[in-house]
Amino acid sequence: MTLDLIVVGAGPAGAAAGVTAARAGARVLVVDRATFPRPKTCGDALSNRGAEVVDRLVGTSRAVESIPHAVVHGAVAVFPDGTRVRRGFGGHDGYIVPRDTFDALLRNQLEGAGAQVREGANVERLLHNGTDVVGALVDGERIFARAVIAADGPGSVGWRALGVPYRRGRGLAVAITAYYEDVDFGEDEGRTEHYFESDLRSGYGWAFPPVDGQSNVGVYQRADAFEDGPRKLGAWLDVFIERHPERFAKAKQIGRTRTWSLPLASRPGPPGGPGLLLAGDAAFSIDPLSGEGIWQALDSGEQAARTVLAALDGQGLTMRWVRQHQANWTRRIGATSLVRLGIQDAMDRFIERGLYRSRIARGLLSRAYGSEAFEVSKKLK
Numbered sequence: 582m583t584l585d586l587i588v589v590g591a592g593p594a595g596a597a598a599g600v601t602a603a604r605a606g607a608r609v610l611v612v613d614r615a616t617f618p619r620p621k622t623c624g625d626a627l628s629n630r631g632a633e634v635v636d637r638l639v640g641t642s643r644a645v646e647s648i649p650h651a652v653v654h655g656a657v658a659v660f661p662d663g664t665r666v667r668r669g670f671g672g673h674d675g676y677i678v679p680r681d682t683f684d685a686l687l688r689n690q691l692e693g694a695g696a697q698v699r700e701g702a703n704v705e706r707l708l709h710n711g712t713d714v715v716g717a718l719v720d721g722e723r724i725f726a727r728a729v730i731a732a733d734g735p736g737s738v739g740w741r742a743l744g745v746p747y748r749r750g751r752g753l754a755v756a757i758t759a760y761y762e763d764v765d766f767g768e769d770e771g772r773t774e775h776y777f778e779s780d781l782r783s784g785y786g787w788a789f790p791p792v793d794g795q796s797n798v799g800v801y802q803r804a805d806a807f808e809d810g811p812r813k814l815g816a817w818l819d820v821f822i823e824r825h826p827e828r829f830a831k832a833k834q835i836g837r838t839r840t841w842s843l844p845l846a847s848r849p850g851p852p853g854g855p856g857l858l859l860a861g862d863a864a865f866s867i868d869p870l871s872g873e874g875i876w877q878a879l880d881s882g883e884q885a886a887r888t889v890l891a892a893l894d895g896q897g898l899t900m901r902w903v904r905q906h907q908a909n910w911t912r913r914i915g916a917t918s919l920v921r922l923g924i925q926d927a928m929d930r931f932i933e934r935g936l937y938r939s940r941i942a943r944g945l946l947s948r949a950y951g952s953e954a955f956e957v958s959k960k961l962k
């Protein structure tokens with residue numbers, strides 16, 4: 582029996598795509614090479630808009646409150662001289678959700694929605710009939726489907742099928758993270774903190790509120806700036822911790838340090854081809870300014886599934902539907918991200934020239950920071 586849809590990857594993008602398509606009655610197989618719960622290198626920050634999608638997928642309100650989490654009420658931007666600019670989320674709280682349990686919560690919705698799931702199974706490559714993607718080779722077995730959604734993150738099998746190279750420069754970021762106990766948040770408890778450093782162009786260090794006593798701490802940087810920069814990622818995390826004794830004097834690292842790459846939304850439209858859509862990190866969906874990618878994964882996964890459902894009602898997933906998915910993605914994710922790439926460049930100049938020291942500039946920044954242009958964790962419609 583030919584399936585309607587194979588989804589590669591059961592992370593947020595794949596789970597959103599699988600649940601959405603299966604609930605609408607499509608015959609769906611979701612394949613992930615990992616066995617859940619599995620770790621995912623991440624800062625673990627889920628925005629309010631991301632939490633809304635999770636509620637829809639799980640079918641209850643405040644669904645992430647059923648797993649270990651911290652509630653985030655606001656954010657702080659910290660400048661190299663220690664200046665802090667704060668803002669609240671106006672009641673649109675975000676969350677910190679360790680990814681092992683968060684991703685398992687999403688993955689566990691698949692069977693209930695009617696999808697089949699294969700865990701611990703590797704998609705080696707996608708199958709072609711010359712022009713169209715028609716299935717996937719899963720641990721040596723050829724499985725056919727009318728459409729494939731690749732939601733398998735950086736290095737996607739979809740990139741290989743389409744001949745898309747690994748993007749670098751402004752199209753990629755790198756990040757390092759570890760969990761720490763006993764981080765002292767002082768009066769900024771319940772807020773995410775982003776630290777801008779004069780020698781960390783197009784990047785920031787972060788310290789996020791603890792879940793079960795462990796705070797997610799890390800350093801993020803766009804790849805072009807990182808490649809020109811003074812130190813490797815491991816050294817960056819050490820320097821960040823040393824520079825902020827007010828937070829980390831008593832902090833102890835728990836577990837190991839992790840690094841991973843982030844494919845950024847830096848160009849219009851994700852790649853795609855007949856029979857194949859991409860979603861989440863595989864579709865280069867991460868916001869370059871904030872590093873937020875979970876909402877983008879959930880949203881692009883849902884959107885890809887809706888496009889496949891509409892396409893399968895007719896002639897199948899032709900280029901017309903691929904262009905439709907690209908247009909949706911550009912409208913919902915890509916256009917904003919391109920603007921925010923520009924804001925990131927402006928922020929670099931702001932930091933390099935020390936403008937954050939001027940009272941007027943700080944006043945302007947405080948206003949801008951509360952606006953949608955700098956949004957990290959609040960609701961964005």
Ligand SMILES: Cc1cc2nc3c(=O)[nH]c(=O)nc-3n(C[C@H](O)[C@H](O)[C@H](O)COP(=O)(O)OP(=O)(O)OC[C@H]3O[C@@H](n4cnc5c(N)ncnc54)[C@H](O)[C@@H]3O)c2cc1C
Pocket residue numbers: 589590591592593594595612613614615621622623624625626627628702703704705732733734735738756757758799840841842843860861862863867872873874875876878
């Ligand atoms: C250090 C770091 C910090 C971050 N911090 C944040 C943050 O605080 N907030 C935020 O919103 N975003 C953050 N992000 C980005 C966020 O982690 C990603 O955007 C998000 O996980 C993308 O979800 P996804 O479903 O596209 O991919 P993933 O979550 O990576 O899931 C892909 C799945 O595909 C599976 N897979 C891969 N290849 C195959 C294959 N060949 N066959 C079968 N299965 C396969 C994997 O096992 C995995 O389960 C961060 C990223 C990094 C690296």
